[in-house]
Structures are given as C-alpha cells and as structure tokens.
Amino acid sequence: xxxxxxxxxxxxxxxxxxxxxxxxxxxxxxxxxxxxxxxxxxxxxxxxxxxxxxxxxxxxxxxxxxxxxxxxxxxxxxxxxxxxxxxxxxxxxxxxxxxxxxxxxxxxxxxxxxxxxxxxxxxxxxxxxxxxxxxxxxxxxxxxxxxxxxxxxxxxxxxxxxxxxxxxxxxxxxxxxxxxxxxxxxxxxxxxxxxxxxxxxxxxxxxxxxxxxxxxxxxxxxxxxxxxxxxxxxxxxxxxxxxxxxxxxxxxxxxxxxxxxxxxxxxxxxxxxxxxxxxxxxxxxxxxxxxx
Amino acid sequence: xxxxxxxxxxxxxxxxxxxxxxxxxxxxxxxxxxxxxxxxxxxxxxxxxxxxxxxxxxxxxxxxxxxxxxxxxxxxxxxxxxxxxxxxxxxxxxxxxxxxxxxxxxxxxxxxxxxxxxxxxxxxxxxxxxxxxxxxxxxxxxxxxxxxxxxxxxxxxxxxxxxxxxxxxxxxxxxxxxxxxxxxxxxxxxxxxxxxxxxxxxxxxxxxxxxxxxxxxxxxxxxxxxxxxxxxxxxxxxxxxxxxxxxxxxxxxxxxxxxxxxxxxxxxxxxxxxxxxxxxxxxxxxxxxxxxxxxxxxxxxxxxxxxxxxxxxxxxxxxxxxxxxxxxxxxxxxxxxxxxxxxxxxxxxxxxxxxxxxxxxxxxxxxxxxxxxxxxxxxxxxxxxxxxxxxxxxxxxxxxxxxxxxxxxxxxxxxxxxxxxxxxx
Numbered sequence: 001x002x003x004x005x006x007x008x009x010x011x012x013x014x015x016x017x018x019x020x021x022x023x024x025x026x027x028x029x030x031x032x033x034x035x036x037x038x039x040x041x042x043x044x045x046x047x048x049x050x051x052x053x054x055x056x057x058x059x060x061x062x063x064x065x066x067x068x069x070x071x072x073x074x075x076x077x078x079x080x081x082x083x084x085x086x087x088x089x090x091x092x093x094x095x096x097x098x099x100x101x102x103x104x105x106x107x108x109x110x111x112x113x114x115x116x117x118x119x120x121x122x123x124x125x126x127x128x129x130x131x132x133x134x135x136x137x138x139x140x141x142x143x144x145x146x147x148x149x150x151x152x153x154x155x156x157x158x159x160x161x162x163x164x165x166x167x168x169x170x171x172x173x174x175x176x177x178x179x180x181x182x183x184x185x186x187x188x189x190x191x192x193x194x195x196x197x198x199x200x201x202x203x204x205x206x207x208x209x210x211x212x213x214x215x216x217x218x219x220x221x222x223x224x225x226x227x228x229x230x231x232x233x234x235x236x237x238x239x240x241x242x243x244x245x246x247x248x249x250x251x252x253x254x255x256x257x258x259x260x261x262x263x264x265x266x267x268x269x270x271x272x273x274x275x276x277x278x279x280x281x282x283x284x285x286x287x288x289x290x291x292x
Numbered sequence: 293x294x295x296x297x298x299x300x301x302x303x304x305x306x307x308x309x310x311x312x313x314x315x316x317x318x319x320x321x322x323x324x325x326x327x328x329x330x331x332x333x334x335x336x337x338x339x340x341x342x343x344x345x346x347x348x349x350x351x352x353x354x355x356x357x358x359x360x361x362x363x364x365x366x367x368x369x370x371x372x373x374x375x376x377x378x379x380x381x382x383x384x385x386x387x388x389x390x391x392x393x394x395x396x397x398x399x400x401x402x403x404x405x406x407x408x409x410x411x412x413x414x415x416x417x418x419x420x421x422x423x424x425x426x427x428x429x430x431x432x433x434x435x436x437x438x439x440x441x442x443x444x445x446x447x448x449x450x451x452x453x454x455x456x457x458x459x460x461x462x463x464x465x466x467x468x469x470x471x472x473x474x475x476x477x478x479x480x481x482x483x484x485x486x487x488x489x490x491x492x493x494x495x496x497x498x499x500x501x502x503x504x505x506x507x508x509x510x511x512x513x514x515x516x517x518x519x520x521x522x523x524x525x526x527x528x529x530x531x532x533x534x535x536x537x538x539x540x541x542x543x544x545x546x547x548x549x550x551x552x553x554x555x556x557x558x559x560x561x562x563x564x565x566x567x568x569x570x571x572x573x574x575x576x577x578x579x580x581x582x583x584x585x586x587x588x589x590x591x592x593x594x595x596x597x598x599x600x601x602x603x604x605x606x607x608x609x610x611x612x613x614x615x616x617x618x619x620x621x622x623x624x625x626x627x628x629x630x631x632x633x634x635x636x637x638x639x640x641x642x643x644x645x646x647x648x649x650x651x652x653x654x655x656x657x658x659x660x661x662x663x664x665x666x667x668x669x670x671x672x673x674x675x676x677x678x679x680x681x682x683x684x685x686x687x688x689x690x691x692x693x694x695x696x697x698x699x700x701x702x703x704x705x706x707x708x709x710x711x712x713x714x715x716x717x
Contacts (some may be wrong), residue, residue: 043397043399043403043679044378044379044382044399045378045381045382045400045402045403045405046403052425064687074704124551128552128555129297129552130489130552130555130556130559130561131555131559139488148561150548150552150697151697152694152697152698183503238689238690238693239690239693239697240690240691240693240697241690252686255375256371256682256686257680257682257683258378258399259683
C-alpha cells in the first residue's frame with residue numbers, strides 16, 4: 001500500500017468517523033445493552049438477575065402483550081392500504097398541470113412537518129364527544145354522534161384517522177417523485193396508440209410506479225408499527241387497552257412499571273418484526289418489481 | 293424506539309456508577325452543626341401557579357441564613373418526576389429532597405432508597421412532630437417509619453351543582469350521605485331530554501384515588517395488611533363496580549374522566565362529581581352556576597383516599613446535604629409557611645397549629661367549602677404501598693372500563709387478581 005493510498009484510506013475513515021461514533025454510542029451500543037437487559041429481571045433499583053428467555057416466554061403468555069400485538073396489527077391494516085392508495089391518487093392528481101399546484105402540495109405535505117404532539121392535542125379537542133367539531137359535523141348532517149376516544153373500539157379508529165392524516169403527505173411526495181421518474185416516451189407512445197386515461201394509468205403508471213409503491217408500503221408499515229406520540233397524547237393506551245399498541249406498551253412497562261428486562265424483550269420483538277419488513281424491502285425492492 | 297434504546301443504555305451506564313456510589317458506607321445521621329456552605333436541590337412536580345409560592349419559600353429560606361443554598365427544580369408531572377428521580381438515584385446523584393405523589397413511593401421504599409426522618413425529629417428539640425395531623429402523616433409512614441413530610445396533601449370531595457338540585461326540587465343544602473342517596477338524587481337530576489346537552493346526576497370515572505375510595509367505601513380492600521395478598525376480587529369491590537355500572541347503564545351517571553369530564557362539569561351537565569379539594573379554585577375559575585362542596589364519604593365505610601404528595605429525603609447523598617435538607621424541610625413545614633402555602637394554593641395545611649391559626653380559620657369563615665376536606669380527614673387512608681401498584685392500578689382501571697363500558701363480566705377481576713398476585717411475589 002503506497003503512502004498516498006494509505007493517506008486516502010485514513011482520510012476516508014476520518015470522514016466517516018463522526019457518524020460511526022454517534023451511531024455506536026447512541027444506537028448500536030444501546031441495542032446490545034438492551035439485548036443483554038432483555039435476558040434479565042431488573043427494576044432499576046434492584047440488582048439485575050439473569051432469567052434466560054423468561055421475559056420472552058412471559059410475553060407470549062401475557063394477554064396484555066397479545067392485546068397490544070392485536071392493536072398494532074389493526075393499526076397497520078387500518079393505515080397502510082388507505083395511506084398508500086390515497087397517496088397514489090393524490091400523486092397522480094398532483095402530477096397534472098393544474099393552476100396553484102404548489103399550494104396543494106404544501107397543504108398535503110403540511111401534516112408531515114407538523115409536530116405530532118401539538119397536532120394530537122388539537123385532535124383530542126376535535127374528537128371530544130360533547131363539544132368536538134367532528135361530532136358537531138356528524139350531527140349536523142344527521143349522522144349519530146360517536147364516543148371516539150372514550151370508547152375502547154372507536155378510539156383506535158380515531159387514531160388510525162390521525163395516522164392517515166399525518167402520513168399521507170409523505171407518501172404522496174415520494175410517489176410523486178416516482179411518477180416524475182417515469183420517462184414520458186411511454187405516455188407519448190400510448191397516446192399515439194390511442195390509449196385512454198384509465199388504460200394509461202392501469203398499463204403504464206401503476207406498473208412503472210410499483211417499485212416506489214412497494215417502498216412506500218414497507219416504510220408505511222414500519223412507521224405504523226412505531227406509532228407512539230399520538231397514543232401518548234390522546235389516549236395513553238386506553239380506554240381499557242383499546243389503543244395500547246406495542247411501542248406504548250413497551251414504554252409503559254419500561255418507564256412507568258420499571259420492568260426494564262421485560263420491556264427490552266418487547267423492544268426486541270418489535271425490532272424483529274420491523275427487521276423482517278426491512279429485509280423484505282432490501283430483498284424485493286432491489287429486484288425492482290416492474291417491467292422497465 | 294431508538295430513543296428508548298438510547299435511554300436504556302444511558303440507564304445502563306449510570307447503573308455502574310450506582311453500584312460504585314451505593315457501596316459507600318451510609319453513616320448514621322447526627323444533628324450536627326454545619327460548618328461549610330452546602331447547596332442542595334429539591335425536585336417538585338408543582339407546575340403553573342403552584343410553583344410560585346414554593347419558590348418564594350425557598351428564596352426566603354436562602355435569605356434567612358448563609359450556609360445553605362436550596363435550589364428548587366421543577367421536573368414535570370408526578371410520573372415524570374418519579375421517573376427522573378429513579379434515574380438520578382440509580383446514577384448515584386439524586387437530589388437530597390424530592391416531592392413524590394402518594395401512590396408512587398412504593399418502589400423507593402421497597403428498595404430502601406429513602407432516609408427515615410426519625411433521627412432528625414428525635415435530635416431536633418425545636419421540631420414538634422405531634423403538631424402534625426396524624427391522618428396526613430400516615431401517607432408518608434411505611435412500616436411504622438416516617439419518611440417524608442407533607443406538602444400538597446388533599447382528599448377528594450363531592451362537588452354539587454346547587455342550581456341543578458333546585459331545578460329538580462331537591463334541597464341544595466341536603467347533600468347525599470350514602471351511595472343509595474346519591475343514586476336517588478341522581479335519578480331525579482338526570483335528564484336526557486336534550487340530546488345535545490344530556491344532564492347526569494353524577495359523574496364517575498376510574499382515576500386511581502377515586503376508585504380506591506369507592507372500593508373502601510363498599511367495604512373492600514385492595515391488599516391485606518402486609519401487602520402480600522391481593523384482595524380486590526372480593527364481592528364488595530365487585531358490588532361497588534356493578535353499582536356504578538347500574539347507574540351508567542340507566543344514564544343516571546356518566547362514566548367520563550379527564551379533560552372531557554371537567555368540561556362537562558363546567559357546562560353544568562353534572563349534578564355531583566368527586567374531585568380534589570384542590571379543585572375549588574378551578575370551580576371558582578370555570579363554573580358559573582351555584583356550587584357547593586360536600587364530604588365524599590358515601591359508603592357503608594366512611595373512607596377517602598389521601599392525594600397529593602409529600603417531600604422525601606433520598607439516600608446516596610452526603611450527611612451534610614441531609615443535614616441541610618432537614619433544616620429546609622423544617623422551614624418548609626413550619627406553621628407560617630404552611631399557612632402561606634395553603635392560602636396561595638388551596639392545598640391543606642398539615643399542622644394543627646396552622647389549622648387553628650386566624651388566617652386559616654378566616655378562610656373557612658368566608659368560604660366554608662374549604663373546610664370540608666378537613667372534616668372528612670379522620671376517614672382518610674393512605675394509598676397502596678406496593679411497588680407494582682402503578683401496574684396493578686392500570687389493570688384494575690382497564691377492567692372497570694371493560695365492565696362498565698363494554699359490558700364485560702365482573703368476574704374478569706378474578707383473572708386480574710391472579711396476575712396482580714404474581715406481581716406481588
């Protein structure tokens with residue numbers, strides 16, 4: 001290895017060292033420590049006691065964990081198809097030449113950059129059963145008032161609506177970028193062949209957009225699995241565990257009940273679930289599921 | 293998730309420090325003279341208008357002498373303060389004094405993290421513990437040892453919408469004294485004729501200290517005396533829950549807590565509701581109708597939970613800090629400062645001499661509603677001291693919602709009791 005080459009190597013390491021150090025200290029090391037903790041029983045004050053896989057076994061025998069798994073799955077099923085389909089439609093609309101387009105883009109993207117904690121407080125007022133705006137609107141068009149956050153089943157539905165509101169803009173922007181990456185020659189060819197709009201969308205846009213759609217879907221699943229802020233602010237996992245999704249369940253066990261070992265085990269199960277979806281993205285996202 | 297893992301590592305790192313710090317010999321505290329200047333911290337959870345009177349007392353204390361400097365640190369709500377205090381304690385660097393809410397002390401006691409105050413009290417001839425009301429002190433007493441002194445103590449009282457009482461032909465000066473009466477009154481008050489603004493006789497909700505009061509009033513117990521056995525799946529407690537359920541099913545009562553519940557109180561939709569005596573100021577600020585305060589001792593057994601918090605002294609601090617902390621604690625709970633604190637916050641005084649002072653008696657004369665909490669104080673009882681109480685409380689609260697709102701069988705409490713029993717062991 002020549003001197004110059006060695007120096008280049010050193011420079012390279014120097015340049016990447018800040019992120020490596022930050023990631024090691026704040027991400028990788030805590031991950032390893034959490035793994036170790038997950039095999040222990042530890043309430044912060046007492047000494048740590050090794051318990052093997054007991055935390056993991058206990059988790060899958062615990063009604064409350066299974067409930068939080070159920071809540072998370074329903075939340076994912078409720079948010080993922082809706083946000084992705086809505087985002088595709090919005091992206092296609094925004095890809096047209098419309099007057100004031102940037103205004104719509106800003107409006108659609110605004111929820112993404114809004115602080116979730118602040119928005120959640122506003123939503124709490126909107127969903128208020130007696131004086132809330134949403135029930136007021138429902139009543140004024142002759143629909144029955146809902147109990148929203150006060151009902152164990154409706155509360156999750158309300159949170160799903162908030163989740164959709166928050167994420168649709170992000171997905172739309174990614175899909176819009178995907179749309180604009182489709183070469184215009186296909187559209188021109190289709191036009192010459194006399195294809196109508198619906199044919200163009202079905203035969204050209206949707207297939208050529210599929211890698212981006214796939215990416216957006218996977219990212220949305222991961223984001224939905226990690227839902228936390230809206231739950232903390234709006235429901236605290238209640239009523240009666242109706243919105244107790246895994247991240248909140250984890251938080252509760254760690255920082256309210258101080259069951260650090262058990263909470264770390266829950267964190268690792270959540271990590272494993274998210275990791276599976278990440279692998280899916282890596283494996284199939286690379287293969288580019290389309291016909292280009 | 294990343295943030296949680298990051299906090300875990302932080303905790304992990306500080307825990308090694310804790311082992312090191314915990315190894316130091318803890319000396320028997322003597323009430324010796326301080327010779328060097330000491331700076332100590334007190335953590336508290338009293339936000340907004342409550343922190344100003346406390347900071348004023350701290351400032352006066354610092355100005356009154358030269359050796360000790362007290363720094364007050366607001367740490368967020370009750371639960372947040374407890375979390376931070378645990379982390380600091382594990383890190384070996386806790387503040388020497390901290391406020392803790394009545395039901396959040398169990399973990400500290402179980403792990404021997406608090407300094408008992410008896411040595412200070414014994415050695416300090418100028419401090420008379422007998423002046424404190426014993427019902428309030430029991431909230432900070434664990435297995436016969438006193439660990440804290442009261443700051444913002446309260447009990448839940450029954451707030452009455454006197455206008456609604458009159459409108460339904462009820463005598464607003466005749467408050468219900470039993471749950472059966474409360475039910476009869478509520479039936480008369482409840483009015484669903486305007487669907488946009490339904491009126492309920494009573495508002496019930498599953499806040500920890502309210503349901504604990506309810507259970508005790510029906511003769512139920514959560515745990516046995518030495519906290520080794522779960523007793524909350526008893527017939528008495530199931531009856532209590534079913535009693536509430538009956539009222540809610542008949543739309544005589546509404547099951548609604550939190551901000552929405554308070555909003556209903558303010559909108560005159562509620563005939564009776566149990567809330568903290570500390571809410572008197574809230575009612576003055578938010579309520580336009582004529583309202584009264586009655587004792588919330590409605591059951592077969594007269595009982596109300598103690599609420600609010602006490603100030604505790606933490607271990608892993610130096611004898612000098614503890615000595616200085618005692619000096620401040622004594623100052624904070626002096627008769628004069630309790631009067632000042634109570635007048636400015638609405639929380640209870642805990643010294644008999646403060647209670648009998650002209651300033652406090654004058655308040656009762658002007659507004660007898662402030663006195664009700666003291667009248668029911670003989671029936672006050674402390675909150676559970678089980679370390680796992682926050683988790684058990686959550687399970688009971690969830691079960692109540694399942695039973696009352698979703699119509700689940702009341703016997704789901706048996707399964708929950710079994711789980712809670714495991715947590716005790």
